[in-house]
Amino acid sequence: MHDDTSIQRPAPRAPGVPRAPGAPRAPGQRRTAAVATAIAVAVGLTLGAVVGAPVRASAATTESEAADYASDAFGDAWDFTSAADFNTDFSGTPATVSGGALKVGLTPGDQLFLVHSISGSLATGRDGARQPVDPARYSRLTFSMDQPLTKRIGAVYWFTCREQTAACGGGFTFPVVQGPHVYTFDLAKQSTLLAKVPWRSGKKVVFRLDPVVLPGNAGDTGKQASIDWVRLHAAPDASHPHAGMPAGTYPGYTVTQRPQLVVDTPNPTQGQDYATATTGRPWNFTSATATSHVKYSNTTVLSRDSRGITARNAGPHQNDPQVHLPVSRMAGSTYHYLQWDMRYDGPFDLSGSAGGGKMARAIWNVAGTGTPQIGNDLLTYSNGNAAETSVDLTAQNPLDEDALTPKAGWAGQTITGLRFDPNEDPGKAVWHLKSVHLRADPAATGSTTVTFHDNAWVAGSTADVTVRTGSGAWQRIATGVAVTKGANSVPFRLGSMPAGKYAVQVTLRHPDGSSDNETAGAPVVMKAGPVASVDRSHDPVGRLDSATAGSGGVTVTGWAYDPDTRNPLAVALYDGKTGTKSLGRVSTSLARPDVVRAHPAAPAASGYSTTVRLSAGTHDVCAYGINVGAGSTNPLLGCRSVTVR
Template structure:
């Protein structure tokens, strides 16, 4: 249900201009005032990069009790949502679990609605009710859809397929359509009925709309997605009534409709008009940096990711039975004796919570959805961490759903309200001793699967960063302007680059000139002039700015490993004496003027000790700089404990001064 951008031919423009200069004669086909328009700004497209068109299962997960009220037989197929509705049945389009729950996924706390931007709701829906019935759309400015936070706009539901356009104006309920809204529900029927929904749009109307000129006063005007009236049956959603052409013309509310080609005909003359194309707006999605972040604790510090490729990734479990790590997935079930199932993860050294704070997990649950404190309920997980002997912190509920859940949470954003109990501290500024995932609070037996768990740091840029993005409504000729911003609001950052947008994933190799936290956003413009913007879902920490052209760049790992201890020398060679330990130095270095590998030298307390060539493959460096992969190095450097070891990258042109790329202290 999308339309590519089209350029009207000269003949069409001339014909339309002539038509607008004089009325359409009776008996002739209707004429549309313009051949194309750009779709209006739509909440789901802009916030999720994914419109509510029911082309994907993610448009609205089929979880009764979570996203639906008083419904059954929910299905998404052929681009439509279908269900059986009991009286007062509702579809929850947006929901927040605050307070009492931690936001993740498409939670209204993470994706609130800006009521000043999106002012109308439109949807195309079928209802099997035989008569008109009252209904409404309701919004909530707090979590959990509480009545005291509710506003609403009422309307009539009609039999069959109809397009509904609802101005978001409160009709006597508690809250106006102002400020920030965190919950949105649509009552799809107030009596028992079968219901289908083709699309839903919460949108900002365009300033002008196209006009359909009929030449026949008071004729009924129809729209159609093809030119085959024979298939315009009551079960087909792809045609409908626009209205009555009083005075021989009427406005078509194109802002309400999704991108596609629309034809028009009248009740007096069945000839079709030329098409009106509603073109997709660009739909930018920034892939990196992102909310999932970069390197993870378990790989970086422990030396083994929590990927459950072996049983040792789990330190212990409590109230969990039937465990297995077959095929790299940890499988288990709550044991039916407690609502406190626990998975303690195997740890390396304690870590700084300010560094590793991005929780990412893929977890699957069997059984139905319920939050009841009874067998078959308890569909809420929790995170637990240890700060010291007997000192633990436990999050509020993470409401989960049957099937696979991909969970991403920035723990640095947790407030004291997200932590159980009365504690002045949150995740931040702590040393984490141990970490636990509680998958379910079902007091019965419920199976779950863990594919991976990670605690990641922010994405990091050390002189360079590969920004990746795509346009999910791509058309040829679209261009992107790429910005870096100190925050993720306002679209007021610094322009860092421009490029043509290709279909699929695009990569911009950014060489930042400043350090610090930077959010990235792209501004895409298509050939019709339509522009859309989108921020990254997470920041990049720029820890080193790019050097000027011709100056080598690189980084020395902050982690120092003792490679050889003198006390072991006699065991290997009784005739050899070594008085100084040696240390393993690792990192990368390159010269921006060449793809060739360069030399790296090492000094100990200012005295030259050794030199290596940075020629080891580093895929991450290739992706960031676009200069090939062979820029990594490893070196064994002798140095007494407590000495300062410094690394220097050498220009590929002889005679140029080297550049210091890092120093560490020889101390393990």
């Protein structure tokens, strides 16, 4: 027997027993759905032939990759060349992403959540509830794994509900083969586990791969499986029999890359920041002046540095630290993107014991009622998986299921008070809060710039850009744009089109005929007015000073500013060595008096520094300044070669 215990989430309070205003929900109140299922050796499943790494050889046939879920949903294939490819907080035993592989100890009960979701939390980032798997489009699983054991059984699970109960689950088992092998399965053929929910029975919000599910031997301790890549892809056809393989040249055939498109702008970080609009400064906790009106409860602030404030949970309610943000009558439908950058010490843990309760929460007040509006969990992962996170409070119901009535919510409300609760750890958790923002949709007068990049760029690629308001027809604003490696820019001029809120979509095509289309992360509010003349004097200015490898990753430092703003500037980082893969963003926040002396227009805090995780090998880390206001492009600030050992 193999016990499959779902991830725990808060249990509901008894009907009629609401949480008192301002009181925390005890993280010890957790709902556990224990799913026990007998594991049988799969029958009728196809185990792929052994396929080695791509080799340079004359190819008899050429075909393009099949549509792949990770490439399409994230613009980033599960090739484990970056830490973002797998959230190691979602594994039964510690897993690591290193050397271009996902490595996991071969212990029964290992659970590798490739697509994860936790009920009772707001869907952000790569949450499967935000980007579910469409089984009609992706019906095959192919992966490459090298492991040393014999006579073992693995399993694949999927769930149509975030609670991951047996009733909404299905899957199958498969024999695990010793050594390096490529495994390939038709997910629609059978489902023998849990409630045997068929693969094609609705979109999947959780998808899990368990390398080993049978009890091991004493000699198995310390042994690892190494998974080189995973593809959840469309079914091959007669013209593309090898489409499940990653791009490369193999004996007898070549597989060409499909686009891995990412639309960089417009995005939520470009929208007007509430604190900046009302006080001239964002809530950036690296600055005591910028956060002088912020108040704290159940918190001891220990220090302030480039990580923001370092603080520790304190009494009288130790499991309820609170950061009270100064807000006075704000339109919730205008400022609706909540963004935060936080880290904490210790591992990811949702239990109710000391060290657990690693989720944040927003609680706000609205005009017309004295009842606080209690937001649902905001998952905050361990340091290696943490990243600046944004959630649209109007895109989903943001309230806790057991919130007090009346449940006014956020959209359409006048917000009169706001606090951010970093965690619910009953122990003395130490956390680091760098920034909190409330942003509006990006806006422009007359014109703006659409930017995008392809993580699987090949020469000869082209792109089309279309826009629309509401549910109207898409209007093409650019056709056949030659796509270059790295950041690409296309102007969007309102012209004769009506003012309004526009969604932006990019369609990118490779020379082999494969294509991908993605919509920008935020619409842009286009206002009628004269278009400012575009010249390079409005582009960001800056430099990538250094990229230094260390035990925690590669530390990137530099400086940047935009002549059109005094606010912090976003700097996009890419790994040019692996096809310009996005490494995320960092905002300027550090004092650079040397920059101000050389560039008097630069803000005092024009420096930036962040640490990114990269696999072993040599990488070209590149930085781009993200343009604000007028300007023609997001210029390259520089590249640095760094070797990770």
